[in-house]
Amino acid sequence: MTESSPGLSSGVVDLLGMLAYAELTAFLKLAEDAALLAPTLNDRAALGDVAATEYGHFRVLRDKLSSLGVDPEEAMDPFVDAIDAWHAQTRPKDWHEALVKAYVGTGIAGDFYREAARHSEEPIRRLVDDVLTDEGRSEFAVERVRAAIEADPRLSGRLALWARRMVGEALSQGQRLAAARPELAAMLVGEEGEDLAEIGRLFARLTEEHGRRMAAVGLTTSG
Structure with missing residues (x-):
């Protein structure tokens, strides 16, 4: 590993490494879903x-880590098990589950990264925001899922349960990562890391964004 830039915190390295591996894995999983589950060539x-966009984001993060004197593989390595476990536990069985995962599942993960970046310096916040820019994923997934539910309303309950399962798994893995990487955890709640009120506000923001996403795709957050 090359010597990292002076003053670069391990929390920032963790954030960029985690996000880089998340983007790399998203590319691989989306490409696999496109090949195996898409019902038409246009859908594929x-x-x-979308997968290609995720790979472009990975390259931006990889290059940023390298420019900071950080070995990208070493930065990503602590997060491989947790992110791989989340994907293994949320493997979609069909096209509609794949779409909901691409929108709702990836969305809740992105919310975590944005929350962590809120307490970093402006260049890192801007980089994370740029990498997490939606660039069409919402429109692509929302249109198809809403049309499918309109054609077969029975899908709504199953896909809502699927979305809740993904979010539950994401929260569980996030808690494990926070426990293992304390500087990354501190970035989520700033200097008030032990403030229960701040933690409560964090989860309220995550819940609000999740509810907005579920509503957009035509699903309910309860029931």
Whole structure:
């Protein structure tokens, strides 16, 4: 590992490493879902475009880590098990589950990264915001899922349960990572890391964003 930039915190390295591996894995999983689950060639191409965007984000993060004097593989390595476990536990069985995962599941993860970046310096916040820019994923997934539910309303309950399962798994893995990487955990709640009120506000923001996403895709957060 090359010598990192002076003053670069391990929390920032953790954030960029975690996000880099998340983007790399998202590319691989989306490409796999496109090949195996997409019902039409147009759907395969559309999800393939999303996958390609994720890989572009990975390259930006990899290059940023390298420019900071950090070995990207070493930065990503602490997060491999948790992110791989989340994907293993949320493997979609069909096209509609794949779409909900691409929108709702990836969305809740992105919310975590944005929350951590809120307490970092402006260049890191801007980088994370740029990498997490939606770039069409919402429109692509929302249109198809809403049309499918309109055609078969029975899908709504199953997909809502699926979305809640993904979020539960994401929260569980996030708690494990926070316990293992205290400087990353501190970034989520700033200097008030032991303030229960601040932690409560964090989860309220995450819950609000999740509810907004579920509503947009035509699903309910309860029931």
